[in-house]
Amino acid sequence: MAAAKTHCGASFSLDAYHVSEEFGFILPDPLDELPPYYQPWMDVALRIPELVHARELRARVNKMPLLSSEFLQKHRELRLAHLALSMVTMGYVWQEGEGGTVEMLPCNLAVPYWEVSQRLGLPPILTHADGVLANWRKKDPEGPFNMENLELLVRLPGGDSVQGFFLVTLLVELAGAPAVASIPRVIDGVQRGDAEAVARALEDISQSIQDMTDALKMMQVYVEPSVFYGIMRIYLSGWKDNPCMPRGLIYEGVHAEPLQYSGGSAAQSSLLHCFDELLGIRHETQNGDFLSRMRNYMPPAHKRLIQDLSAQPPLQEFARRQADGQLNRALQLCAAKLLAFRSYHINVVGRFISVPAARARQLRQQRRGAGEDAVSRAPAALEERGTGGSGVMTFLKSVRDQTKQAFLPEAGKDVE
Template sequence: MCPMLNENSKCILGRLPGRFVRRQIFNVMIPAVLRSSFPIAMSDPAVNTMIKVDSQESLEEKLSTYHVSPVCGYLLSSPRSMLPGYFDDWNEIALHLTDFIEEGNIRQKVEKMSVLDHEQLTSHRELRLAHLMLTGIAAAYVWTDGVKGIPKFLPSCVAVPLWRVSERLGVQPIMSHCSWSLANWKIIDQSKPATDLKNRELIVNLPGGDTAKWFFLMQQQTDLISGPGIAYAIGMKKAVLDGDEVRLVQNLGLLKSTVKKMEVCIKQIHGLCDPDTFFHVLRPFMMGFGSQPFTAAGYGGLVFQGISDVPQQHLGASAAQSPAIPIFDAALGIIHDTSNENFHETMRRYMLPAHRKLIEDLRKGPSTKTFVDKCSNEKTTKAYDDCLQAVADFRSSHLKIVARFITIPLRKDERKTEDAVAKGTGGSDVLKYLKSTRSATTDTMFKTKTNST
């Protein structure tokens, strides 16, 4: 279990209210795989009896099937902060990444590394830390001289293990949300809870000081807060299968509250991060391999030495790689247009396979919207619309962050020749994308409401 709280503290995510939630979760009847292995975001000891498991370890095995923790949500529980001694080259460079970037010698440091054997990594947590470290080293190597000083090749000492580690995890060989937000944290004082953001710090840092630190920490906190929403989403699906409007309304209300808490969390970025520092200092390191600077240089992508002579293209880190909102979309039946759905499918390739499967399994379930449409109870329709409005409001708040941290600095920037900078690091026309996803959310509602933006 994730050591984010001391023994006398309450679960970070809170206890799930009411037996109705517990009954729904463990009797889920959407895709067969969910009946035996769906992870539940709860920490109730009574669960052991209800699902007829013999030990807490058996319960934890079920919870870990989709890499979801009852305490940490989507965050990797108990992440390692140091690899075994064999990998000291990676430890040394990754844990001092910002220093080497600022000293201007990161490429020299990397080029002196040996090609280490990724097979020496023996656990999921070691692989997650290796991916975090290697993607950070790769980003630093590529972008240390800015968009006009990018290299054509990534040295084999980084390229080979990064590629192989990514294959073993089922993710892409570039910095992404699954590593830099979900696996990039450690507790400062073990006697204090990690819910206090001042008691968490990043394992691997990038230039940008407090802005870089809080940008990743607040993303982590948003994903953590979203954790109980998984249980409510499943509860909604089971209520639809059972034709139980009361339980559906209850779960919709709980999910709405969760999304509102997530919105409060992301809004804190405005007071913790400086837009100019984010845009000019941190964001370039988050760009993709194959983005506009590679095109301008005539490279077409980044060659991974020791893997292939063909330039590789990978999108940069993006909040769209978080599983939280896509899981809620799947549960609520929000349908995006073809262009956005194709983009979402691309973003899912940057998620952990277990998180991708969670989204896919929820999408296979019964249609919540169809059920609500057949209900004659106005209370049910209102609960559904209210929950959708909360998701739309979250997207509006995200849109405001993008406007302040990307669009406005871009307009102030005199270097307007790189068209790709106007796009998200994930490769999308970010404002257009966010407005479209918000419209898809409100269009799903039965009664038109006014957007907050």
């Protein structure tokens, strides 16, 4: 947007990108009800875990009326509709596991889902913007924004671990909000040649990234790895780069040919994309292509913010010209905190994917019964792959290494 590229730093407004200083990329105060006309959608969406468990979700969806999306007028109505239809779609596709997928989404679900997706600029599949950013409410509206006072609007199978997974991720996003709010201060300081102002803003961003890491540590408290790997993960998986659905999914009444979309992924969070663009961190071709594709799974305004940040004067070049000790230390600290976050994320993925995957292979080799535990029932085709379709550990380690190479060879020892 033109306002982001002007030489008047004050005009770089987060409001133009539907981003708030308090909530960052989180949708403030999501609706929890749609107009009564859409009650058939909500009746199914609010019962997804039990309907999937009873193997009745597909039958219920097939009986739903074909509803028009025209009565959804407000942005928050569209976001709740997209969340509900996304969750229902994931349950519909994966109800019978990896061996019982469907080739076609019925038109009474596919057509309105496509219409809502087009109006929002989101793909017709569950995204980070749905499951995390728009899927929360406070139990006590006046109470704190914490695990004890939050609950999901719509759930997938997996019990308390589902709630823990989405809400911890939400709190990571909330912890990153002050960093996003500091970005205009960085841009303004660079445009005015104020090294001290840029340094202070970067110090605030560093603290915010540290808070994100601390929030992510709650994942091991609220999510059971065997439940995430064995039950939840398949419902987050898409139909692109997925051996279970190599052709994709036909959206009946929309396209005659199958369409392919990636499943939900942390790479769909706008936070780290913003940090990379601000700090000038570039990722190698394969990783860069995947990350670039993940931007198409973000709300368009958030994607524009990332693109406009990439058009700003390079921050590292500004720091070199200024040759200011405080600024250089702040820049290195910021990169070090981002590196630490990515390293801890690798630790989490190892705990929730790699270790259970090894356990699943061991159980299969021992020919243990499928009822052994949740891990043994996990889809074999998804081992060591992220729900977005990437080879998850290879991808994350490469992204971490690119972060390290961009900044820390010169002053890494000082930062440590």
